[in-house]
């Protein structure tokens with residue numbers, strides 16, 4: 274069997290292990306269910322192409338073990354399901370049909386949505402288990418195991434995911450080692466393929482070209498597999514039906530939102546701050562930095578060094594803020610639970626990150642306890658490492674959560690500058706129109722100023738008008754913050770007009 278032979282002859286130990294585990298899962302499924310009771314969900318994508326060949330090998334080995342085969346090539350009897358949609362890339366469709374012909378697949382083509390298609394299929398066929406090419410890191414993989422029953426509300430069947438633990442690199446190592454055909458789009462810079470409306474080539478594979486047509490390297494050259502979905506466009510920013518190249522590394526282009534408000538949450542992790550033993554410098558400093566680039570910090574909190582406390586706060590903040598910044602609780606100590614809290618908030622596991630481990634090894638050598646470097650365990654499938662030449666270890670970004678390792682103001686200063694440089698003009702930490710501000714002080718009493726100020730807030734809803742005092746007896750400070758300097762000036766003048774001349778003086 275050529276696939277089994279290619280892997281056995283390969284010197285890639287990691288690939289062999291992944292292959293053996295996947296074959297084991299396939300053989301267990303074939304032992305649990307009869308051949309009529311299993312199906313293979315094939316869509317011409319790279320992951321399902323890997324799975325096709327694993328199933329061919331697994332079925333062959335299963336037959337050999339049962340002594341049903343004398344080693345000659347046998348047909349592939351596993352029923353294959355393809356959900357064909359009108360928004361599929363023609364290259365994917367052609368590849369799926371060609372592959373079906375090459376390997377004699379028995380195809381059920383379904384043209385409805387997944388759920389109703391499966392409901393109808395399971396009524397007419399005795400299917401009890403379906404093989405899928407889902408991998409950890411796919412949005413649909415969260416919470417799945419190698420054998421996972423279908424979700425509530427779906428018809429009952431077992432989802433079998435033999436390549437759940439395969440990385441992007443493993444997928445390409447397999448396809449290239451076995452020298453099997455894959456869809457031509459992957460040679461044109463596509464790294465994960467959805468529909469024609471939400472998929473473009475991955476900008477990270479772009480080759481700068483002098484001609485007007487942008488060129489891309491093949492998918493297997495993507496250096497960081499975690500960015501395989503960078504060619505997927507978010508559902509709310511559809512392509513206009515044209516297959517234009519990706520321009521934004523998968524991050525929403527924020528240039529079009531220059532005028533919109535960006536909000537951040539800041540979370541400190543540290544019992545020592547809550548005990549009052551250590552004064553928190555980083556939280557206030559981050560608020561000032563965010564303010565200086567025109568962002569609004571909508572919430573700052575300090576939580577305990579406890580996984581659930583971190584997870585609850587991250588969960589609360591990640592859906593209401595554009596970005597969440599975390600500091601404290603980063604390292605190998607028992608109290609360093611920030612990564613685990615982030616993983617829990619996103620419902621994913623902590624898993625060793627080879628690339629991050631390499632950085633740590635450069636920094637601290639092999640001085641880690643046990644054979645696992647606990648610091649190199651990061652939230653699986655959602656972590657992006659933010660590299661900068663001035664940082665000995667990259668910063669960690671999990672979706673919209675950024676984990677800072679700074680422990681004092683000067684370290685924060687450095688990490689912040691790197692973040693700003695890294696994200697450039699259209700990254701996730703975009704610098705927007707900064708705030709213009711003015712401050713007035715007055716010796717008027719709170720009672721005298723309260724009502725006119727309330728009215729002023731209604732007249733200037735686009736300004737933040739805040740009041741504070743440094744002592745009960747001292748002057749009242751009134752601050753005006755807004756994006757439009759002329760509105761800030763107008764607000765100041767409107768307030769002064771409401772009182773006698775000289776009632777207010779401007780301060781810095």
Ligand SMILES: Cc1cc2nc3c(=O)[nH]c(=O)nc-3n(C[C@H](O)[C@H](O)[C@H](O)COP(=O)(O)O)c2cc1C
Nearest residue numbers: 314356387391403405413422423424425427432467
């Ligand atoms: C054979 C098959 C079985 C599926 N079973 C489930 C399921 O049990 N629960 C579920 O929420 N989604 C299920 N899905 C849907 C997928 O999780 C996912 O929504 C689908 O692949 C679309 O992904 P996309 O939006 O990235 O294209 C199934 C899909 C297929 C093809």
Ligand SMILES: Nc1ncnc2c1ncn2[C@@H]1O[C@H](COP(=O)(O)OP(=O)(O)OP(=O)(O)O)[C@@H](O)[C@H]1O
Nearest residue numbers: 314315316318319320321355356405406407465466
């Ligand atoms: N239209 C479809 N018809 C049949 N199976 C599908 C379809 N869409 C998804 N699947 C199943 O879900 C799995 C995961 O889909 P996903 O898009 O993540 O992977 P892929 O298409 O194989 O590769 P890629 O990540 O490059 O798009 C597929 O491998 C396949 O088993």
Ligand SMILES: [Mg+2]
Nearest residue numbers: 318465466467
């Ligand atoms: Mg796909």
